[in-house]
Every structure is written in C-alpha cells, then in structure tokens.
Amino acid sequence: MGRYIVRRLLWVVVLLFLVSLITFIVFYAFPTADPAQLRAGRQPNPQLVEQIRHSLGLDKPWYVQYFRYMKALVLHFDFGRSYHYNVPVRKHILDAVAPTASLVVGAAVLWLVSGIAVGTISAVRRGKLIDRLSMGGALVAISAPVYWLGLVALYLFASDIGKVHIFPGAGSYTPITDDPVKWFTSLILPWIVLAASFAAFYARLLRGNLIETMSEDYIRTARAKGLRERRVVLRHGVRSAITPVVTAAGLDIGILLGGAILTEKVFNIPGVGMVAFDSIQNADLPIIQGTVLLGAFFIVIANLVVDVLYAFLDPRVRYA
C-alpha cells in the first residue's frame, strides 16, 4: 500500500507539470486580452504599456516565460506575482482557500447526511408516499441551478433584502478565526444552496444502490439470522450500498475545493472560485495558472484518497 501511494504521488507531480504547461500554452494560443494593456489603465500611452510588458517579462517568448515560471516554482515554491494586483500569487490564492474550504466542507457534511438519510428511507419505503415525495423533491433539487437557487434563497431569507430576515445575506462571510458564530451563520444559506443538488444526487444514487443490494443473498442471510430489520438495512445493506457514494463524495469535494465559482459568486464569498473568476477577467496569467494548478492538485489528490479509501471499504480490493 505504501509503495502504491508513493507511485501515485509521483504521477501527481507529472500530471501537475502537464497541467501547467497546457494552461500556459492555452493562455498564449487564445489570448483573451493583453495583460499589459489591462494593467496600464484606461488611457495608456504606448510607452507605459511597453514598460509594463517588459517588467512582467511578457516581451519574451512564451517558452522562456514558462521556464522562468517553473524555475521559480520548483526552486522557491514561488508562483510569481499577479499581473493585475501586483501581489504574490501564492498568498493571494492561499488566502482564498479557507473560505472555499469552509463552504465546501460544511456543504459536504450537509449533503452527505441528508442524501444518505433520504436515500436510505426512500429505498426501504420504495414506492410509498415518502419515497415518491423525496424522489420528486430530489428531481427538483437536481434541476435547480445554483445561481437561481442562490438568488431565490437570498430573496426569501437574507437579512438585508429577504422577505423574511433570517440569515445573513451575500457578502457577509467572516473568517472563523474572527468570529466563529458569524462564520457559521453567514455560511448557512450558501451551504444549503451548494448542498441541495448534491444531496439530491446522492439520495438517488444511494436509493438505487440500496434497492439493488437489498435483494442480495447476504441480505437474506442477515434476515435468516434473525437480525432486526434496522440492523439488516444499516449494517448489511447501507454498508455495501454506500461505497459508490463515498467515491462520488471524494471526487465532488476535490473538484469543489478548487473553487465553487457559482456559489461563491452568488454569496460573494472570497474563495478560490472568485479569485479564479477575477483572474480570467483580468487576463492575470499567474493567478489563472495558480488556481488551475490548485484545482488540479485537489482533484488528483481526491482521486488518490478515494482509491485508498476503497481498499478500506472493500476488503476484497488490494493495491500493489
């Protein structure tokens, strides 16, 4: 297992290298705007633009720029400076990780708990009213886009613009280190909005799996032993049916940690998604590169975690 993990981590490095290269090439092949011009302001004189271009190194061929970038990255773990804000990229992005992580981890807890509960109940009560209601609701939740659901949630419940003033609205995010209570209340709406479609998806996934699992021979054995039905469902049924849910959760969390753009934008949470969104608008390559690498890093690590977790969930799985 140890060797397997080491081998996988080496691949992570190779993969991130390729991702950085591709991002670089794409940025130069399909430029959205000239970073130097954007930086120079509204009415730039050509001299200033040239000067900026030179100071940012943009006058060099792309491969020279890439080499310089990688050299600083490998030798000093330095991601360069933002073209637009002229601040170190590493700090700029890492500052955004905490809000995104707060949003994603909280939402994940919410969607896992509710998705697993609803999925289990639906599977056990298949075809009954509660199943129909849950699955109907799940369909609505899956179909509702985050930007719509988020705006509706703000319109109804935000303390500033809402019909009923219950939860803090957009832009109220407070770091947990400043005020844990405010941190929590400010994230309630974003958590619910982000979790809704995932919870619905997980409920449907688990329901389908559990229904299939409950017709397995080993479930009949569990009943033949005289176990309580509750134990049959939870310890024998859900235990098996949950494996794909764990896989999906690992990957979804990995993807979202790289930035939950829509939710962050709707609720104005200063997370990685917002940083990435901004950087694209500003043609701010070092930040784009940084957020892409961070996102790729989370995704490949999530993949690795899921694969390793699988071996713990299913004793039949062994890695060498």
Place this chain on the structure above:
Amino acid sequence: MAADALLEVRDLRVEFDTDDGVVHAVDGVSYSVERGRALGIVGESGSGKSVSNLTVMGLTRFQGARISGEVLLDGRSLLDLPKDEMRRIRGNEIAMIFQDPLSSLHPYYRVGWQLAEAVLAHRDVSRQEAANRAVELLDMVDIPEPRRRAQAYPHEFSGGMRQRAMIAMALANDPKVLIADEPTTALDVTVQAQILELIRRLQHELDTAVVMITHDLGVIAETVDDVAVMYAGRIVERASTATIFRTPEHPYTWGLLKSIPRLDVPRDAPLVPIPGAPPSLINRPSGCHFHPRCPYVREAHTRTDPRLEPVPGDPGHSVACLLGPETRRRIWAELRAGLEPDRARRAAEAQETSA
C-alpha cells in the same frame, strides 16, 4: 402425521400477483419433520420447494404474497406470529443455509464477526463471548485453525469452507430445525460429500431436525430419512428414502430416477431426461399438472386432479397419481429392468390386456 413432529407444515399455500397473473408457487403442501430426523424435498427449480421453506422462515421475498395454511413449530403456529416474534425464532429455533455460500456471506465483514452477530442477535452475551462462540462454531464444522480463520474475509475462504462457515452460522444458537436449501449445488463433487457428511453428523450430534431441499437425488440418498417429491407447487410423492429408491410410485419420480446414473441397474441402461420443461405456475396444466410431460398419460388425466393418497399395502408411502396401483407397479418393474419409458408403457399395457 406423527404426534411428536417438531416442524409441521399443513396445507401451505403461497400465491402472489404478477403482471401476467396469479402465480401459485406453493399449492397445498403438507409435511413434517421430527427431532433428529431429516426430510428431503426434491424437485426442479420452480417446483415451490424453496418458496415453501422461505415461507416457513418468514422470508418470502414476494411483496404481497398471499399465504395460507399452517406452520407449527413444537405446536406453536408461526404464520400469524407478529414480525418481531418471528424474528426471534429465525436463526434461533429455525435456521437456514443457502445454495451459494459466497454470495450468502457479506463480503465486507470477517467470517468470525458474521458468526458472532448471529449469536448476539439471540443471546445476551458480551461481544467477547460471542467471538469465542464463533471460533468454537468454526471448530465444530472442522475448519482448521478456527481462531485465525475467524479473522478472514469470505473471499479468503474456499467454497467448501464458506459453506462450513454458513453451517456454523446456522447452528450458532442450537436451532431445533435446520433448513438446507441446495447446500451443495455450488460446490465441487468431492466437497459436496464432505458437506453432506458434516450436516448428517451434526444432525445426529445436536439432535436437529433437518429439511434438505435439493434437485439432486444423489444428495437425498446420502442424507435424509424421508423424501417428499414436489412438482408444480405440490407434493406428488412421499415415502421413506429407501422406498423412494426401491419402489417409487410417481412417473415424475421415475423420471428423476431414470435421469441419474445408478449402480443397481444394468450399466448399458440409458439415462433418460424428463421431456419438456417445468410448467408455468400461472397457467398450470389442467388435470394432473404433470400430464404434458408424462409418458404414461391417459385421456382422463387431463381432466381429473389427483390427490396425494396412501399407496395400498405400503404404510407411510403416498402418491398423487391417476394411474392404478397395479399399472404403476408393472411400469416400474419394466423401467427397473432397463426399458425406456415408451417401451415400458407398452409392455405394461400388454400385460394389462392379457391379464
């Protein structure tokens, strides 16, 4: 019925609705087993042998199945017990082992854990005591190094060991009745014999009543005292094991016997499969349900429904067949001599007309 029957099933009927119509899975089945005895239930797939026993266990899979009749365990009626009381009986007083031990064990839990769980379900013991009991049970079913093996997962066991573990699990709470549903079908022939011997040994040691469900007459010959042959949801013949092999009375039983090799018939006697397929349990054949496949069928058999009746002069033997006792005896004599069904029928008819 014997007065000291431990498990008694009376006129059990199980039917359920499907889109195509009502399935008569079990159609008025009665049997009983005494303490320390073994009953074999033989039949093809779809004959209702598994459904009837799952119903006894309260494990009918079909939702909305209509169940009638009586199931008595030690005189206590099981069919109308509240769910939770039935649960207390399952795995405790009546236990069951299944056909495929690999799919019947949970792949994610250690074997010892799964055994201990069976103990904990019915006994007020500590986890440690249950774990010790699990090891003891594995030892009882001849699994070497039981303490170490208890820590293994089912996929780390061989097929025979898995079935031994299943048997150990079923016997965890010293059940009065053990129902074995095709316990050796998924196993190698050599392992089959070991498993059957194990069940036989434990049956005697623990004085358990055994119901052995199988489609394999070879299994029956080695392990049970009495046999019930099922066809299309009914018992068509019932007798002691020796009688079933020596003087079977039902054409279906003859068919089963003719389709397996035997040592006591001429070696060149051909193996004859039973023609056709088991009937649909939705639209069952009229009259005798076996008539479309019966080589000895007569016109009247398509109208009259035979009842299970005692065989004259043979106590404890009953059969549901419309052929006369004399005719049956003649046909079987010819079949035994190695004739094929068609010729046996003609020979028997010739005797009849000349008589």
